[in-house]
Amino acid sequence: MADYAAHRGPGGAPGLILNVAVLGVGMHIGAWRYRGDDAATFADIEFYQELGRQAERGKLHAVFLADTLACAEENFERPNLGALDPTVALTAIAAVTKHVGLVATASTTYNEPYNLARRIASRDQLSRGRASWNIVTTFVPDVAANFGGARLPPPTERYERAEEFVEIVIKLWESWEPGALVGDKASGLFADASRVHRLDHEGKHYSVRGPLTLPRTRQGRPLLYQAGSSEQGRDLAGRFADAVFVAQNRKDEATAFRNDIRARAAKFGRDPDHVKITPGFLPILGGTVAEARRRKEELDSLGGDAELRKLALRVGVPVSALDLDKPLPFDLIDANPDFRGSQGFRAAAIALAKDENLTVREILYQNGGGHPQVVGTPEQVADFIEDWYRDSAVDGFNLMIDVLPDGLRDFVDQVVPILQSRGVFHHDYVGETYREEMNIPVPV
DSSP: OOOGGGGOOGGGOOOOEEEEEEOTTOSSTTHHHHSSSOGGGGGOHHHHHHHHHHHHHTTOSEEEEOOOOOSTTTTTSSOOTTOSOHHHHHHHHHTTOSSOEEEEEEESSSSOHHHHHHHHHHHHHHTTSOEEEEEEOOOOGGGGGGTTSOOOOOHHHHHHHHHHHHHHHHHHHTSBOTTOEEEETTTTEEEOGGGBOOOOEEOSSOEEOOOOSSOOOTTSSOEEEEEOOSHHHHHHHHHHOSEEEOOOOSHHHHHHHHHHHHHHHHHTTOOGGGOEEOOEEEEEEOSSHHHHHHHHHHHHHHHTTHHHHHHHHHHTSOGGGOOTTSOOOHHHHHTOTTOOSOHHHHHHHHHHHHHHTOOHHHHHHHEETTEEEEEEOHHHHHHHHHHHHHTTSOSEEEEOOSSTTHHHHHIIIIIHHHHHHTTSSOSSOOOSSHHHHTTOOOOO
């Protein structure tokens, strides 16, 4: 058992991190049919603002938005999990909240460093230091057709490009030294130009002069999340990430992953305690186990076979190769050398299937969209979170709520108080910025 006191943050606040990952109107494929609201809610400002208010009421650390640049995965069968530009949607949430962090996903393969650095810095300024960027390289091949038509680059090239991209963004955020904005009305000195620096970056993939149009924000620079668990993804996380969003279905695998990222951070001269590991987790709540199972079964019936097709896409085999009452076809999976999807999602599903000798049907029950899933009471959900956290398998979780907003309200009302009563989760915010709340200093 790990020393729990070592996990405490500033002011003695417990260091368990809980974010809510907003994916359409819920992580479950049947969520949009289960809800009583209009199907177009996923594009309504009040929907996002309500989620922000609920997250802040529960003292959650952040609202985490996905970004989806093609319709291939959802295939018009439900609201796209990242239909709105997350940098815009999170600004709407910023207007009605004061503390909760705002994490936007954006691709390094299909953006330009200057534009993205400016958009995120703008949100950081407007939210008074609560912005964060989730770095992804994009693994859905259909996205490429929306950006010039060239084939999705292989993972090696995507991560090489990402490394240069992130370097540039950080330099742009830091192109204004602290105190460069003077604002001396008596002398007429607005900014000290000698403390604002050009990049003059000339690299393999990008040419960026700089500087950025905005001075540094209250938190120094936005936090960096990273999503990806391939070898190159892990190195990117070890070098740059303040936090990592990963798919891990088994506690031992999650522990090994956390230890590996911490070791890589140390290799790059960083403090491992300043890199937080937050896997996805899908709770399906009920007052009793039977109630939770009924909710799950109703959602499954509304979702049809869409979850099966997503699993096939994630592991790289045709849907026809998956038999619900048989194990995954590991021979076909291994025989797909051209697989270009998420290595992390595929590895997590395979590890879960092999370790517990699961059928495809059982995988779908335990593997909520690629993440661990607990169908049960608030106490059982709290048990899962506490067990993984106290054993240092994770620093926290990104909550993949099944149906929004009611699933988030239930979690805030029923699970958060249990975690607080057990001394696992904080009772209030302790920082003025997201970086302070996460207890992660600005990297040197």
